[in-house]
Amino acid sequence: MNPSLDQRRRIRARRRKLDPAYRRAAATAACKQLLSLNRFQSARRVALYLAADGELDPLPVLRKACAMGKHCYLPVLHPVREQSLWFVRWQPGEALHPNRYGIAEPRWKPQGLVKPWALDLVLMPLVAFDEQGNRMGMGGGYYDRSFAWRFHRHFWKGPELVGYAYELQKLTRIRASKWDVPMDAIVTESTVYMG
Numbered sequence: 001m002n003p004s005l006d007q008r009r010r011i012r013a014r015r016r017k018l019d020p021a022y023r024r025a026a027a028t029a030a031c032k033q034l035l036s037l038n039r040f041q042s043a044r045r046v047a048l049y050l051a052a053d054g055e056l057d058p059l060p061v062l063r064k065a066c067a068m069g070k071h072c073y074l075p076v077l078h079p080v081r082e083q084s085l086w087f088v089r090w091q092p093g094e095a096l097h098p099n100r101y102g103i104a105e106p107r108w109k110p111q112g113l114v115k116p117w118a119l120d121l122v123l124m125p126l127v128a129f130d131e132q133g134n135r136m137g138m139g140g141g142y143y144d145r146s147f148a149w150r151f152h153r154h155f156w157k158g159p160e161l162v163g164y165a166y167e168l169q170k171l172t173r174i175r176a177s178k179w180d181v182p183m184d185a186i187v188t189e190s191t192v193y194m195g
């Protein structure tokens, strides 16, 4: 069996088993870590995600960011571009609908859409990471496709890509594929790993 498939399944299962009290404490602690970063404080347009499958919950960050006057965006499966993402402005209380994976997303409207390169900071959901900034996701290649243009940029690399995950999702080393877009930093409930 493909070892990374097996690993993906194992980590997802471990993540789902965390108890609610730990989840809440971790969501608060990770939010504090993120808020302490200059690159978060100076970001105006921030993309986050809505937690699914036991992911570390960025809702405290979303609330705080909105209160700080930042514009918050959520990933939406691109209607025509295969396995790619768009980002749609969203605020707590606005309507959400499940996408084909059952993950809640806002309905896109032309005026609320932003291209990935127009964001300042992207909080990336992930299944596993390593300290070098390598990321293993859910296996759809969505974030890799959406930020592949980064490979052709030498100076301006667009938004800061910040992984957001539980400490238990850290692996010693992830073997990156050529299409894997590395992250600039990873924030967990206990640490910030800087790329």
Ligand SMILES: Nc1nc2c(c(=O)[nH]1)N(C=O)[C@@H](CNc1ccc(C(=O)N[C@@H](CCC(=O)O)C(=O)O)cc1)CN2
Residues within 6 Å of the ligand: 049, 050, 051, 052, 055, 075, 076, 077, 085, 101, 103, 125, 126, 137, 138, 139, 140, 141, 142, 143
């Ligand atoms: N919260 C959150 N939102 C996100 C992502 C994410 O990782 N987390 N994505 C990050 O890319 C995109 C969605 N990507 C996903 C890719 C695969 C599966 C998934 O569950 N796949 C099934 C098998 C495939 C199927 O059901 O058709 C599985 O692995 O069991 C879910 C989301 C956009 N939104």
Ligand SMILES: Nc1ncnc2c1ncn2[C@@H]1O[C@H](COP(=O)(O)OP(=O)(O)OP(=O)(O)O)[C@@H](O)[C@H]1O
Residues within 6 Å of the ligand: 135, 136, 137, 138, 139, 140, 141, 142, 143, 144, 145, 148, 177, 179, 180
């Ligand atoms: N830029 C790209 N162009 C074409 N195909 C790509 C690109 N990036 C990834 N893929 C394809 O997507 C598939 C899934 O990639 P991978 O397993 O790295 O996804 P992932 O990062 O885990 O998923 P996600 O970003 O959705 O969480 C691979 O088969 C890969 O060939």
